[in-house]
Amino acid sequence: MIRAFIRPEKEQEVVLALEGAGFPSLSKMPVFGRGKQKGLQVGPVHYDELPKTLLMMVVNDEDIERVMAILQEKARTGFIGDGKVFVSAVESAYTIRTGEVGL
Amino acid sequence: MKEITAIIRRDRLHLTKQALDEMGCSSMSIQSVEGRGKQKGDVCREIDPEMPDTFCTAVKLTPTPSTYAMEHSLPKVALFVPKRMVTMIVPDDQVEGVVKAIVQVNKSGRRGDGKIFVSQVEAALRVRTGESGDAAVN
Numbered sequence: 001m002i003r004a005f006i007r008p009e010k011e012q013e014v015v016l017a018l019e020g021a022g023f024p025s026l027s028k029m030p031v032f033g034r035g036k037q038k039g040l041q042v043g044p045v046h047y048d049e050l051p052k053t054l055l056m057m058v059v060n061d062e063d064i065e066r067v068m069a070i071l072q073e074k075a076r077t078g079f080i081g082d083g084k085v086f087v088s089a090v091e092s093a094y095t096i097r098t099g100e101v102g103l
Numbered sequence: 104m105k106e107i108t109a110i111i112r113r114d115r116l117h118l119t120k121q122a123l124d125e126m127g128c129s130s131m132s133i134q135s136v137e138g139r140g141k142q143k144g145d146v147c148r149e150i151d152p153e154m155p156d157t158f159c160t161a162v163k164l165t166p167t168p169s170t171y172a173m174e175h176s177l178p179k180v181a182l183f184v185p186k187r188m189v190t191m192i193v194p195d196d197q198v199e200g201v202v203k204a205i206v207q208v209n210k211s212g213r214r215g216d217g218k219i220f221v222s223q224v225e226a227a228l229r230v231r232t233g234e235s236g237d238a239a240v241n
Contacts, residue, residue, distance in 0.1 A: 001108075001220060015181040019143060027110060027138035027188065056136075058220055089222060096111070096216035099206045103218075 004055040005083040006075040011053045014074045026057035104224040109189045111217040116187045122208045131191040137183035144182025
């Protein structure tokens with residue numbers, strides 16, 4: 001399972017790039033969080049939690065490298081706050097429509 | 104312990120909760136998510152589950168964001184379908200039963216029924232008592 005915390009404004013670009021590479025399936029949810037910089041200081045105003053989009057997708061092991069490359073290429077701006085990507089193991093996946101194991 | 108993440112239809116959440124209550128696995132987190140699958144965000148079957156799989160989306164639902172974008176030569180828009188995500192942590196021996204129950208309740212035979220993912224959880228802690236492991240989950 002790949003969980004990518006990205007900038008909300010980059011979401012469409014990333015999703016369409018993933019679709020073009022053959023990974024159309026994902027879930028997204030809006031999240032609020034902060035990172036190493038403990039939020040954002042703009043003048044006197046301190047933003048403790050910043051809005052991000054969490055993309056959650058499950059792909060086959062051999063595709064992880066490709067997905068990570070797309071995420072890095074498309075979600076990157078080079079500035080602080082581009083987000084993080086976490087990869088964790090999924091033991092099994094079921095399709096509810098058929099009840100079978102597999103993506 | 105295993106984590107079960109099920110992405111299901113919104114209108115089946117109530118029935119899913121009932122079915123899991125009967126099994127005695129009533130603890131869960133529910134989140135409202137938007138997702139897309141192999142159909143790339145086809146909302147037709149979410150609106151009318153009886154619609155055949157061969158039905159063309161663009162005919163009935165105009166303007167969809169993508170047809171609107173095509174007509175006005177805008178950049179393509181990624182479509183998402185609203186779903187509910189149920190996350191629950193259960194002991195190893197209950198995984199099979201919970202997955203079966205979720206599949207049974209949510210199965211309509213149409214596309215968009217959702218997916219279930221099972222993954223390993225390393226540790227658990229009940230904050231109130233400080234219990235850890237399986238005791239924290241039950």
